[in-house]
Amino acid sequence: MAGGGHIVMSVLHNVRLFFTCLSIVANALFAGGIFTFPLLSPALARHLKLTQPQLTTIALLGMMGQYPFAALVGKTIDDYGPWACSLAASFLFSTGFGFFAAEIAKTPDDIAAPSKSSFRILAACFFLSGLGTVFSYFSSLFAASRAFPQYIGAASGASMALFGLSPLFLSLLASEYFTDASTGLNVTLFFSFLAVASGTVNLIGAFTLRLPQSHDRGASILDRVAPRDDEENSTDERQPLLPNKPSRSDVQATPVEGSSSALRLFRDPHFWILILILLIILGSCEMIISNIGTIVLSLYPESVSGIRYLASSAEAMTATQVRLISISNTFSRLLSGPLADLIAPLTSHVPDDRSSSLRRYRISRVTLLSGISLLLAGVFVYLELAIRTPDDLRVLSIATGTAYGTTFTILPSVVSRVWGNRDSGRNFGIITYAPLFGTPLFSYLYAFVSARNNAGSGICVGVTCWSFTFWVSTGASLLSCAASILLWRGWKGLV
Structure with missing residues (x-):
């Protein structure tokens, strides 16, 4: 019976690890929506009559949304775990991309001059999406490193590589399913898709990335037997935000x-x-x-x-x-x-x-x-x-x-x-x-x-x-x- 119990527990852990890995991959691949802005800037110039400084401001707020709250996101990871960041990313992506699509959809095609209110709304939405990017990226990065602490370099490196592939993945989807040969990219439909897909993926991550508290601090999901190192060598909130090659010297x-x-x-x-x-x-x-x-x-x-x-x-x-x-x-x-x-x-x-x-x-x-x-x-x-x-x-x-x-x-x-x-x-x-x-x-x-x-x-x-x-x-x-x-x-x- 004891042996059977261990087998069942091992199977459950493997299943949980499998879904955790799927969620890590999905979060990383859908985290780079803001990097697809070059695909829609021509349509925004045509449809909304936005000027180059306005287009640059929208893109810039998306890029800059990643940086100001990085310390807060790291603190969230330390205090609650990757699942909390994934939940926050779900809300931010759904709100940012969703209202972005809604604002474009309600703007008529025959406007003669850009609307200042539309510009401000689009800029605010893209900032929220940029903030969602850092939450989603951190959730996948730290979930990977904490699920596989014995392979932390490979795990975090793979997560960062997948995040790097996100614009490629999303641009392929945009070209294949949301672009017409005569009219170009359907921005409203594409960003509606991003709002639903990114929000759903990260919402699922709020459940699948909910690692046990003992594992959130560095133990593998499967590793319940191996003894922990002394407290001095254990991972705590002072661990570097990004893994790096340790020095052999004290x-x-x-x-x-x-x-x-x-x-x-x-x-x-x-x-x-x-x-x-x-x-x-x-x-x-x-x-x-x-x-x-x-x-x-x-x-x-x-x-x-x-x-x-x-x-x-x-x-x-x-x-x-x-x-x-x-x-x-x-x-x-x-x-x-x-x-x-x-x-x-x-x-x-x-x-x-x-x-x-x-x-x-x-x-x-x-x-x-x-x-x-x-x-x-x-x-x-x-x-x-x-x-x-x-x-x-x-x-x-x-x-x-x-x-x-x-x-x-x-x-x-x-x-x-x-x-x-x-x-x-x-x-x-x-x-x-x-x-x-x-x-x-x-x-x-x-x-x-x-x-x-x-x-x-x-x-x-x-x-x-x-x-x-x-x-x-x-x-x-x-x-x-x-x-x-x-x-x-x-x-x-x-x-």
Whole structure:
């Protein structure tokens, strides 16, 4: 009987783990709805007569909705578990996407000027959807890492990769089921679908991601037999928000580790140099991600005001660019971590006297940031000099996704190595506020340059729409590269 009871319990645990995994996958795949904005920006410009600054503001609020409440979302995970974040995401997605679709549906096709009230409602809805994104993403990420603590790197990496594939998955659905060859994407129907599907998926997650409390703190769902480590080594609320490669040394890397005060972090000049680098890299990347749709349209001569352009062709090309960004973002996250470990392994021991530390690395990880900066600068120059057709934008999309994914992948290990593991979650959260300032800076630069060079009332056409923006971005990328050299000199022998 006892043996039979163990078998039944094991089967139940396996069934529960199966549904937990399904929910993790579903949450991650449906979390990236805001990244499909480039697919609908042409329709919003046609149907609602929105200007480029207004389109940029809507997309920007969706992107920025991910950042301000990241600490609150992390606290929710610590106090209640992934299920609570999934429940919150269900409400936010249903409300944000649902009211977005309703506002578009009630707007007549023959309006002559954009409605300020509609613009404000759409912007607020997209901000709610961006907030839902971080709740849903955290729910899948932490459910995966807590369900498989003995494989935490693989579990969290798979969850992040699935999140990276979300725009590809959703854009395929949009192209296959919600796009007409003559009229283009049906935004109302597509966002109604997102409201129902994303809301339902995350609502189910509120039940399937309800891990037992003892497991929420780090034990596997199936692992009830293995003894726990001592309290000192157990996972608590101070565990990093993102997993990173642990150091073998108990000796602290820098004096910042000795205090939990964030003021010590702010007093480190290298912290501000890193903020500048991330502001430029992530800000310029998110500007492209949000506006790739109108960049594509700027290279279609048929989109000149007064001439109906081929909606199906333009939107199909936009969908292709969104997929390329998603695929390159995903593969860069999967490959850049192992690549960094191979070519820039962290030192195994960092004593107080750094001059005598063991240097097992071949190059510094900071040089990867230098490479990313140079990659973006090179692509921006290529864009200015050679890209004149929508097909040519594939290079820009692939480089953007690669730079974006690689930066987010290598950043946690750099942060924890330089400032220690004790508050690496908090430190990582503080540092990732950089795009909160960088993204609007680059996005509004693009929006106002485009609006200034727009001869008609529709989408701006021609390279002048973005030429000045990308020359500025080129200079900023070179500045980022120079700043990374300062970091390399300051952290030489450490990372």
